[in-house]
Amino acid sequence: MKHWIRDHGLLLVNGALFVISFAGMVLSGALSYDADQQAHGGTTVGVLGFLGTGEFVEATFENWESEFLQMGMYVVLTAYLFQRGSSESKLPGRHEPQDDDPRDASGDSNAPWPVRRGGVVMRLYEHSLSIMFFVLFAASFLLHAAGGSAAYSEEQAAHGLPGTTVLEYLGTSRFWFESFQNWQSEFMVIALMIGASVYLRERGSVESKPVAMAHGSTDT
Structure with missing residues (x-):
């Protein structure tokens, strides 16, 4: 397992950075979207709802x-x-x-x-x-x-x-x-x-x- 991780480290680390960054984009995007909705009297959607916008x-x-x-x-x-x-x-x-x-x-x-x-x-x-x-x-x-x-x-x-x-x-x-x-x-x-x-x-x-x-x- 140790050697497998070493042999695939470049892909694994970049994949992990993508997942972390994507999650950060979704969470911050949902908060921003809901804040904008509230400011204009709209309906908030939450994180899952934001994925469909x-x-x-x-x-x-x-x-x-x-x-x-x-x-x-x-x-x-x-x-x-x-x-x-x-x-x-x-x-x-x-x-x-x-x-x-x-x-x-x-x-x-x-x-x-x-x-x-x-x-x-x-x-x-x-x-x-x-x-x-x-x-x-x-x-x-x-x-x-x-x-x-x-x-x-x-x-x-x-x-x-x-x-x-x-x-x-x-x-x-x-x-x-x-x-x-x-x-x-x-x-x-x-x-x-x-x-x-x-x-x-x-x-x-x-x-x-x-x-x-x-x-x-x-x-x-």
Whole structure:
């Protein structure tokens, strides 16, 4: 058990941080929502009720949408583009193990099943990481629109105005402002990480080059 925890520590700790942060978001969000309802003479909903509100759905998937887009684009762009000196980039002009044709390993009994199966299954598998992120992005994008539409309609109703459908909400500047304000921050952080890793170090981290390595070197 001790070795299993050590071998999966990175995933376990990040998973725990997610659960703690998500719980904090739900609890604080419910308190904020109920306080707003009381201030406007509305009905409070509590924590469980808050999970069914458009505000919760919108806030959750508005953020998840940008994260999935960021990672999907990062996975794809690092397959084709380079940044000399960055620990986040492959070495320009050199064949890397990630570039190997999986068809050459179809007879390897230790290879993942899709590689041994070949055909369409293997072609999907060799792009499965980016496919997963883009599917999750698309789902979060639609749920963001659905939650945003519900939250917007609730606000409109409080002022005696008509609500909006999901498709109508997709055409509003509010929806795209919510999306772009998150997307820009994700791509800013990625660009900063790529550029900063050329000159800055974190000893022991796989996201950093060795501390003594020259700035211009990409080969880790």
